Amino acid sequence: MTTLHAIRSKRVVTPKGVRAATVHLRNGIISSITGYHDFPSGKHVYDGGESVVMPGLVDTHVHINEPGRTDWEGFETATRAAAAGGVTTLVDMPLNSIPATTTAAALESKRIAAHKKCWVNVGFWGGVVPGNAGELHALYRAGAFGFKCFLVPSGVPEFQNVSEDDLRAALPILATLDTPLLVHSELPGPIEEANKKLLKSDPTKYKNWFLSRPASAETTAVAMMIRLAREFNARVHIVHLSSELSVPLIRRAKKVGVRITAETCPHYLFFASSAIRNGRTEYKCAPPIRDLQNNKKLWTALAKSTIDFVVSDHSPSPPAMKCLDTGDFFKAWGGIASLQLGLPAIWTKMTARTDSLNWLVRWMSSGPAQLAGLEKHKGAISIGYDADIVVWNPEKRFTVRPKILQHRHKITPYAKHELRGVVEATFLRGEMIYDRGCFLGTPQGALLRRGER
Numbered sequence: 001m002t003t004l005h006a007i008r009s010k011r012v013v014t015p016k017g018v019r020a021a022t023v024h025l026r027n028g029i030i031s032s033i034t035g036y037h038d039f040p041s042g043k044h045v046y047d048g049g050e051s052v053v054m055p056g057l058v059d060t061h062v063h064i065n066e067p068g069r070t071d072w073e074g075f076e077t078a079t080r081a082a083a084a085g086g087v088t089t090l091v092d093m094p095l096n097s098i099p100a101t102t103t104a105a106a107l108e109s110k111r112i113a114a115h116k117k118c119w120v121n122v123g124f125w126g127g128v129v130p131g132n133a134g135e136l137h138a139l140y141r142a143g144a145f146g147f148k149c150f151l152v153p154s155g156v157p158e159f160q161n162v163s164e165d166d167l168r169a170a171l172p173i174l175a176t177l178d179t180p181l182l183v184h185s186e187l188p189g190p191i192e193e194a195n196k197k198l199l200k201s202d203p204t205k206y207k208n209w210f211l212s213r214p215a216s217a218e219t220t221a222v223a224m225m226i227r228l229a230r231e232f233n234a235r236v237h238i239v240h241l242s243s244e245l246s247v248p249l250i251r252r253a254k255k256v257g258v259r260i261t262a263e264t265c266p267h268y269l270f271f272a273s274s275a276i277r278n279g280r281t282e283y284k285c286a287p288p289i290r291d292l293q294n295n296k297k298l299w300t301a302l303a304k305s306t307i308d309f310v311v312s313d314h315s316p317s318p319p320a321m322k323c324l325d326t327g328d329f330f331k332a333w334g335g336i337a338s339l340q341l342g343l344p345a346i347w348t349k350m351t352a353r354t355d356s357l358n359w360l361v362r363w364m365s366s367g368p369a370q371l372a373g374l375e376k377h378k379g380a381i382s383i384g385y386d387a388d389i390v391v392w393n394p395e396k397r398f399t400v401r402p403k404i405l406q407h408r409h410k411i412t413p414y415a416k417h418e419l420r421g422v423v424e425a426t427f428l429r430g431e432m433i434y435d436r437g438c439f440l441g442t443p444q445g446a447l448l449r450r451g452e453r
């Protein structure tokens with residue numbers, strides 16, 4: 001592996017705009033940005049030509065599932081997929097691994113499991129579950145980036161959902177630590193109501209799955225979290241916001257100074273329910289993919305910064321658990337695999353605007369970096385920032401085929417779709433780790449702790 005001295009291209013995405021430039025690197029850090037022709041000679045330089053040079057993606061919503069459910073995904077495969085997709089830092093969710101990351105000891109077992117397996121940088125969220133308020137300080141001190149909780153059953157028994165009473169125990173602690181609480185925002189009540197009407201319905205029909213997770217489950221949960229964020233002056237982040245009806249609630253809360261942020265995911269922006277055929281459980285996630293009108297409103301909310309950014313919620317399972325043979329949406333694992341495909345999926349659907357590349361960086365790199373407290377050294381091509389960089393061709397198209405996917409399992413709703421935007425090279429602290437389909441050297445990703453560089 002070679003440590004580079006400079007990367008140049010005709011299209012370098014800097015916070016001030018896109019320009020032809022040479023990015024100079026020293027000890028894995030961006031040391032200066034000069035004119036395009038100020039390019040040192042020698043072999044430790046990379047010429048990106050016409051391709052885009054921008055900060056590597058930061059994906060703060062990834063389920064790696066190791067240890068304990070390593071047959072679902074794992075550090076090695078997930079981080080290879082990340083590198084191939086231009087993601088240079090990811091933050092692992094506290095559930096689906098066993099143990100779940102709800103104690104400091106569990107966080108340590110994750111770090112041991114991840115040791116020397118990560119191709120990109122990996123950090124960890126801790127979990128808030130009923131009864132673990134006494135663990136939150138220790139998890140924070142051990143380096144958790146913040147905390148995640150569920151308001152509805154999570155899908156795995158060892159990560160229980162919390163009630164408002166549990167949140168009232170946890171939020172004062174998190175507010176004192178000034179660390180964010182990430183919330184799966186759906187409340188059980190509206191879901192139970194909806195399911196009563198669906199008892200005899202066909203489980204292979206997407207429409208029935210869609211009806212079983214009504215938007216009201218999300219809007220009532222978002223309203224509750226806004227109320228609690230305000231009451232405790234706590235930082236709350238809504239994960240995978242799916243419904244246009246939640247957008248005005250967030251907009252109004254932000255306006256009056258509630259400390260709330262929100263993300264959405266590529267699948268809510270790329271797909272629409274009308275195109276999902278019955279039995280196609282690879283599209284199953286919760287909350288569900290909604291209609292085209294909803295999809296358009298989410299794009300508008302992003303453009304207005306009501307929704308702050310886009311992260312994958314990569315959450316695969318073994319193929320058998322997706323129940324593709326029966327097509328039963330109610331029995332299938334709810335989770336979409338997309339870690340490697342986020343960049344081209346979003347880029348494909350972005351409308352051409354002169355500042356598109358800067359928005360892309362904001363949505364997929366600097367925005368999520370800010371949630372994780374990494375914004376001072378990740379998510380920008382700026383002096384002093386880590387040289388975690390992706391070089392990609394925004395005009396080139398490719399078709400998603402299983403053999404190009406590095407995820408442990410190849411099932412994804414993006415299969416056979418043609419996407420625009422091909423990742424050519426990925427650099428971690430100035431070292432090339434991925435080059436047009438090849439992985440270079442050995443896994444060198446850092447295991448990050450909150451607040452440490």
Ligand SMILES: [Zn+2]
Pocket residue numbers: 061063093313315
């Ligand atoms: Zn998730």
